[in-house]
Amino acid sequence: MHPAYNDLKRRLAEVDDLTSAAALLQWDQQTHMPEGGAEARGRQLATLQRLAHQKFTDEAIGELLDDLTGESAAWPYDSDEASLLRVTSREYARATRIPADFVAEVSSHAATTFSAWAVARPANDFASLRPKLEKSLELSRRYADFFPESAEPIDAHIANSDFGMTAASVGELFAQLRTELVPLVRVIAECPPIDDAPLYQHYPEDAQLRFGEEVARQLGYDFQRGRQDKTHHPFATKFSVNDVRITTRLDEKWLSEGLFGTIHETGHALYEQGVDARLEATPLALGTSAGVHESQSRLWENLVGRSRAFWKHFYGPLQELFPTQLGEVPLEAFYRAINKVQPSLIRTEADEVTYNLHVLLRFDLERALLNGELAVADLPEAWNGRMEADLGLTPPDDRNGVLQDVHWFDGFIGGAFQGYTLGNVMSAQFFAAAQSAHPEIPGQIETGRFDSLREWMRANIYCHGRKFTADELLRRATGGPLSITPYMAYLRRKYGELYGL
């Protein structure tokens, strides 16, 4: 290979070492770090992130990319080499637009806003956060100004998490989805409610942890290259393709929290563990977008983990582990309980059908904020109005409304939510394509075999890392572009049966 290519890879590996080290510092902060460590940890993270940004935006990298552009005409589009050059050039062009001072300003503002939010949320105090949120909005708009070619300010933020999507394309998809979901939620709300009381009993933490780890193992998560720890806000993270970790939060009074949380993070981790080792220590060794990442967490959590087939295999062992809690609860009743639909206030606890309405609301509001169509001062009222319109509920306070998610309070406003729903939509497309290639998948799941499904995902999605955009991946893997049809078909089939619609 061209010497410039090797030089580029060496420089990118150094950046990767710094960002991976920062990821470990964050993992530790959210799992094991004693309280006292917080202040120094903030400083250490800022230093690592600053150095990583400096090293990545170094002019020498720009020159190497320029040198290689001439060479690359002969490289096949989907080769590792062409992909590395393409994706790195794209990222470099974006990163070098942002002045280092601006990065530092955002980072410092984000840290103080996050601390203020951690106090204001339990105190239900939106007013004290308002000036900080106004500053966040200003910074988010200034960030967008570095990309004047964008049609809307939010496009610059969407491009960071879901490259290739825009406010226009996301907005159109979400509008279609809302048209279908709002009536579906209404119809279900009129049905007799499902009894989910069996999930709300005492489930000892240790047993939950053991069961979750066993499920993760059977799904294919490799504990030689990963581990699970407890945390407050669950996440998956990676320090290398051979060290991909998951975290979980358990509620001894509610089984679903830990169980489906673990399966969700396992989905993220299967993706990262499945990236081809050849891409290690480059910008390609990562899931390609927020949406595709969520497609995997949601696929394993919902399409697999909340399916009847899955519990035909796992319910026996679960009953054995919790005989007093579940011994008398039939499989069908358990299956219905874990799929109960009920409009609720908190996104992260929402069922599959109502979940997306929470996301659509946030996307529309942040888009309006960035477009200057909504003032921060009017945000709580706008939030509550939309909750009433879409879910028929009015939050009793801001704590259970506009203050519930960390996303607007730890940096920019914009770009952090659309991936959740894009992921749901794509999960059904990928699942349908895998099933059509391997009609045996549902039967395998009933017997605890997940390899055909997982290997299809690995070969079609995971192994590529960031070589392809979400759109490219979708077309290669499913033969078509993003579409809500398979997802709505899945919801209508599953919930139609459950609620006898």
Added chain:
Amino acid sequence: MHPAYNDLKRRLAEVDDLTSAAALLQWDQQTHMPEGGAEARGRQLATLQRLAHQKFTDEAIGELLDDLTGESAAWPYDSDEASLLRVTSREYARATRIPADFVAEVSSHAATTFSAWAVARPANDFASLRPKLEKSLELSRRYADFFPESAEPIDAHIANSDFGMTAASVGELFAQLRTELVPLVRVIAECPPIDDAPLYQHYPEDAQLRFGEEVARQLGYDFQRGRQDKTHHPFATKFSVNDVRITTRLDEKWLSEGLFGTIHETGHALYEQGVDARLEATPLALGTSAGVHESQSRLWENLVGRSRAFWKHFYGPLQELFPTQLGEVPLEAFYRAINKVQPSLIRTEADEVTYNLHVLLRFDLERALLNGELAVADLPEAWNGRMEADLGLTPPDDRNGVLQDVHWFDGFIGGAFQGYTLGNVMSAQFFAAAQSAHPEIPGQIETGRFDSLREWMRANIYCHGRKFTADELLRRATGGPLSITPYMAYLRRKYGELYGL
């Protein structure tokens, strides 16, 4: 303060962020990291260490130090400012002697040697390590060549861990000690052996961990600013003055391993948690030398943790926790068991009296290697001969002889052992000085109060970090220089009574 001083502190804080991040990566590697993570972790650590070295040896730091040297004449010697300038100048002068290429060569050789040792030790295979060890010796001598003013090659290595000491001063002290210890060990060996069978029973791990944490807490270790994890080779580490962690190894068949290991690491951690927060993020925010650090781990482990007074307080709770194991064992029998003297093969498991003979042996051998008086090929024979001479034992194999410690197999040969015995010697000097200032200390220990002792240590040693050298600290805190007299008096008094000498 002078603007150059603030600029210097800012640069030093950046170096500290990198070394603290590296320390966290190492902690994780030895506690939680899944197997698969090893390869990438080595790369990430090398990058952080290289960047830290680059940033610390930056010419700009040299210029700032020069600028400040003029200013500093008016600063009191023991002020934070004068101390920072003095210690940083010393370290800078040493670090800038070492070419970056040499650092990289050592780091890479150390990594392969360590991996080879991890395989060769259980296989009892000295022969395969010999070429690597010869290379280590060559690198260690080349390192010493960067300090041509040293009287002996090992001086350059001693200066890294125990600044102010030399082969001559350490050698003289150790020779005195050996003259006194060898006959003492012989006399004890002729006494009827103490029965330590009660320590070798089944002690469940969870209960051991709980007890160890309670002891650490009562000694004054602050779990808001620390935590304990399990590991294979216990250590204490710090990421900031408010995040100082300990690790422990438990043996369910032998109580002493975990119990005294935990107290030992707690001693190291009390030191680091006691460093003045004003020194944070500078080269001063660390224990001052290997010897002074060991003086604290060994003081808390042995002078406190293996004392009769300590167990008057803790033995009741220990018996309650392990009633079947210890319910019938009287306090005095337990006290005798934990202080049994018996020549043995492994340094880390040795009793207080024989322990130093293990260290002296290693120090003399590495000194001879570096001086060209001993060849690597002859090392096992020299080791075994000295074991026979000093302890009356011949190792049955190299695994239990020359291969037992990691120190010669993870980088340089030289400088890593003398601190253990310097620490033992100093521990008695510090303890005597604390007792003479606070005669109530032994009585307090009997009632589980450790504050007078700990606060004396904090005020006289811990808070200063690296402001003073070991010699300066000793003179300030005890009124005199390093001396074996208090240590030998302690051993003779304690073991004279135990063995009726």
